[in-house]
Amino acid sequence: VDVSGSMQMPEKLPLVKASLAMLARNLTAKDRIAIAVYAGAAGLVLPPTRGDDVGTVLESLGRLEAGGSTNGAQGLLLAYRTAREEFIPGGINRVILATDGDFNVGVTNQGDLIRLIEEQRESSVMLSVLGYGRGNLKDSTMEKLADRGNGNYAYIDTLAEARKVLVEQAGGTLV
Numbered sequence: 056v057d058v059s060g061s062m063q064m065p066e067k068l069p070l071v072k073a074s075l076a077m078l079a080r081n082l083t084a085k086d087r088i089a090i091a092v093y094a095g096a097a098g099l100v101l102p103p104t105r106g107d108d109v110g111t112v113l114e115s116l117g118r119l120e121a122g123g124s125t126n127g128a129q130g131l132l133l134a135y136r137t138a139r140e141e142f143i144p145g146g147i148n149r150v151i152l153a154t155d156g157d158f159n160v161g162v163t164n165q166g167d168l169i170r171l172i173e174e175q176r177e178s179s180v181m182l183s184v185l186g187y188g189r190g191n192l193k194d195s196t197m198e199k200l201a202d203r204g205n206g207n208y209a210y211i212d213t214l215a216e217a218r219k220v221l222v223e224q225a226g227g228t229l230v
Contacts, residue, residue: 066212067188071153072116074185074217079113081222082106085146089137090115093130094122103141128171131182138180149206153185154197165196172204182206185220 075090082088086106091099101115134150142148172182182204184197201208209220 067155068119068121070211070214070217071185071187072119073214074187074211074221075116075153076113077218078221078225079106079109079116081225082109082112087141087143088112089134089141090119091130091134091137092119093133097129097133099133099137103137128168131171131175135175135178135180139178142178142180148180149183150180150204151183151185152197152200153187155186155188165199168196169199169203172200176203176205184208186210188212 079088084105084107087103088101088106089099089103090101090112091097100118101112104111104115106112131150131152134152138148138150176182182201183206184201184204186197186208198208209216211217211220
């Protein structure tokens with residue numbers, strides 16, 4: 056989850072939180088969810104947690120705040136490492152990147168980011184990218200990252216779109 060300064064526009068971070076809350080309410084005891092942030096430094100806001108522990112997931116989402124620079128590569132590496140450590144054989148193992156696409160610290164070159172994603176997909180962990188907000192959104196870069204991560208890309212600018220992508224079409228988005 057990108058909680059950098061660029062996510063400070065009023066509609067972005069609340070939309071990310073509301074979107075992920077919708078997703079969380081549809082998880083089950085068989086699911087595992089972790090939340091990594093990468094504003095300033097990467098860190099886990101929520102260690103791997105059972106999907107039916109909705110209260111803990113929602114509490115973690117509530118603690119997200121905007122601020123700092125955006126080191127997307129560092130956050131992605133943490134998310135992939137966490138997914139590999141909690142890998143469920145035969146399950147759906149996926150990193151969901153929620154961002155406005157403004158990676159401005161660390162690895163920012165599109166080619167380098169694509170190589171990083173290609174290396175990580177070898178672990179059988181896929182990548183879905185959710186682009187949020189308006190303005191500096193870098194659609195083409197985010198779509199390429201999702202493609203190289205054997206995943207998909209969706210643009211979310213309203214709660215209705217979030218519901219469509221993360222609830223109504225969850226099978227297509229996450230499977």
